[in-house]
Amino acid sequence: MANSPTHSDSPPTATTGWSTLHRHHIGIDLGGTMIKYAVVDTAEGTLTTPLLQLPTPVPVTPPAVAEAFGTLIHQLSSRPHAPHPGASVGVALPAIIRRGIACSAANIDEAWIDLDVERFLTDRLDRPVHVLNDADAAGLAEARYGAGQGDAGRPVTGTVLVITLGTGIGSALFVDGKLVPNLELGHLELGGVKAETQASAVARERENLDWPAYAGRLQQYLAHLEFLFSPDLIIVGGGISARHEDFLPHLCLDTPIVPAQLRNTAGVIGAARHAYLAAPIRE
Structure with missing residues (x-):
């Protein structure tokens, strides 16, 4: 297995830390018309599944999106190289995100505004979820694995x-x-x-x-x-x-x-990278 990253955006590590052993995370990029998703090897910044898509539900409400996320996570969990069942999921949203709370909504329902998205999705999906702004996700991928x-x-x-x-x-x-x-x-x-x-x-x-x-x-x-x-x-x-x-x-x-x-994979890769960085150490 490749060594864990040691640059400044790496999470704290322990000798046998869970995060250093489980580098595969699901990345989800929520768009106004399509949801893109894949399993990502966060050590390499590469997809271990094809980049998959499904239509964004209409209206783009939190419950409808959570249901779609549940479907795609179940689908990915049955594939080879599936993440550990306890691995966190990264989600890129078209919204300003502050401490897991959406402070805006672009091309999605206004019900997202002021919602603690991380808590809501974690409860609905029964696994840790970490969210960030979609442009930040794409940038995170490019800076870590792409042109940066x-x-x-x-x-x-x-x-x-x-x-x-x-x-x-x-x-x-x-x-x-x-x-x-x-x-x-x-x-x-x-x-x-x-x-x-x-x-x-x-x-x-x-x-x-x-x-x-x-x-x-x-x-x-x-x-x-x-x-x-x-x-x-x-x-x-x-x-x-x-x-x-x-x-x-x-x-x-x-x-x-x-x-x-990284083109159209950047948001998915960046979301998964964010999930990896935010994941707690479990020994």
Whole structure:
């Protein structure tokens, strides 16, 4: 078995600690239309099952989602490389999460707001559940296993900023490997309007912008972030990152900027990583 991680985002360990022995966790990424899920080897950041999907229930209420989660956990538990029955589950939610409580709800039912999601899902699923914001989950995966590894195969030190370009703009910030949670940088205002209304992937499609014109929007936005945070690396994700050669070369920043690597698996991998880090030591 591979050695347990020793960098700053590792949980405390004991000589025969349960968390060091059980590195497989279920990761779930709740989206507005689809739920993505898989079993993840958190030592390697790889999937031990295919990336699976099922439709998000409508309406996206907590009880309906809990029922869907129960179904997929039962399904995964019967597969090879299934996690230990006591292994915690990681869930990425489109919400601001503070100490397990949802403080917002994007494309999900407002019944999630003010709900202690970790307690609710732990009780419903009869196993430990740990939740985090979906952009934070994707960032956690990229920083630990993806583009944040750098050329030497070790996590980039200093400040790493992960930006996802999609319907809006998601963001995750890491300082020496530690996540600064719930950083909603898509809501920064540029020219009196929210940045994500001008520089998201959907904004490019809506306004039929060519790549140089879109890169100009991103240049203004990312240069502002560069001034605010002085990052050592910027990682650009979201589906549009598959076309990074069409717009990244048009940018002129002092900070190195690279495309994300994990694509649509990032949220699932990051959720499982969060579950691993949050899992208690059991001897």
